Ligand SMILES: Nc1ncnc2c1ncn2[C@@H]1O[C@H](COP(=O)(O)OP(=O)(O)OP(=O)(O)O)[C@@H](O)[C@H]1O
């Protein structure tokens with residue numbers, strides 16, 4: 001497992017911090033969040049209450065672990081996904097997303113952990129596996145067959161046949177808007193069309209849980225939007241959807257709840273609002289200074305002020321993280337002005353999941 005780059009290290013030359021050790025900020029933050037313990041509770045938290053009482057999540061994962069030799073790829077993660085919910089597993093390359101979902105789909109043996117779908121253990125046999133549809137990260141369709149032939153193959157794998165299979169194929173092709181290309185050889189498809197067909201193969205048998213592993217990587221905007229629409233329709237129809245991504249924007253847009261995974265640990269989970277609220281009072285501020293003023297000098301001035309946690313240079317702007325940041329702004333601008341530096345723009349930046357990840361791990365999601 002690669003070691004965590006230090007905070008601020010990726011932000012350009014003019015990075016100044018008030019702390020003596022670069023590693024302290026994330027650790028302090030970890031402490032701040034650690035009211036739930038070092039790992040997220042392994043009891044899934046999505047109990048829904050109806051008139052007949054609380055309803056368990058459709059997918060329940062507890063204590064899921066997997067090592068490859070000495071490398072612990074997934075370390076005791078647990079979460080739940082309700083029917084009609086999109087749950088996002090958000091994490092950088094190598095975080096353990098594919099390993100986790102492969103175990104949930106039953107295509108990779110786990111070292112430990114429990115996985116149930118509507119209370120049925122996924123080890124209960126083929127009928128249990130049929131409750132799950134998975135759309136893998138790598139495209140798993142035959143390029144020398146047509147879309148219809150591909151779906152016929154996958155449908156038979158799910159034990160569909162005859163009129164049921166034909167209807168399922170038509171429905172899936174329609175869902176991914178490939179009906180008019182159904183009899184073309186898939187090798188002639190664009191990358192986005194191939195991804196959509198990959199998705200069709202995962203929904204043919206109308207699974208109760210659909211797992212999508214980074215379904216939009218490398219796709220054109222039109223196909224991405226078609227994939228988003230389909231996810232939304234399936235969610236609306238009551239499918240539980242587990243969606244892995246390293247795109248913060250996708251997690252924010254599609255997922256009701258998000259689990260952030262890093263180095264095999266589910267480090268925190270919640271709605272976007274909950275995750276961002278956990279950041280506490282720290283605010284990010286972006287200050288533009290006039291041409292000719294030294295950004296490095298501005299960083300030095302601002303980083304010496306009370307309440308400033310981090311000051312860096314990014315995209316020709318001064319980026320500051322400060323507790324109660326907006327309140328610290330007048331002091332920052334005054335200090336800059338006294339030193340002869342005039343701020344020509346100021347922006348208080350809304351915190352996002354990128355900030356959550358940074359605060360929990362000390363690294364940017366895309367490092
Ligand atoms: N078959 C394997 N053999 C050995 N190590 C593996 C294997 N599969 C995954 N790993 C390791 O397990 C860790 C988690 O990998 P995984 O593919 O689950 O990450 P990921 O979050 O899906 O990343 P990405 O965003 O790049 O797809 C990585 O360190 C990876 O190198």
Ligand SMILES: [Mg+2]
Pocket residue numbers: 097098099137213
């Ligand atoms: Mg992966």
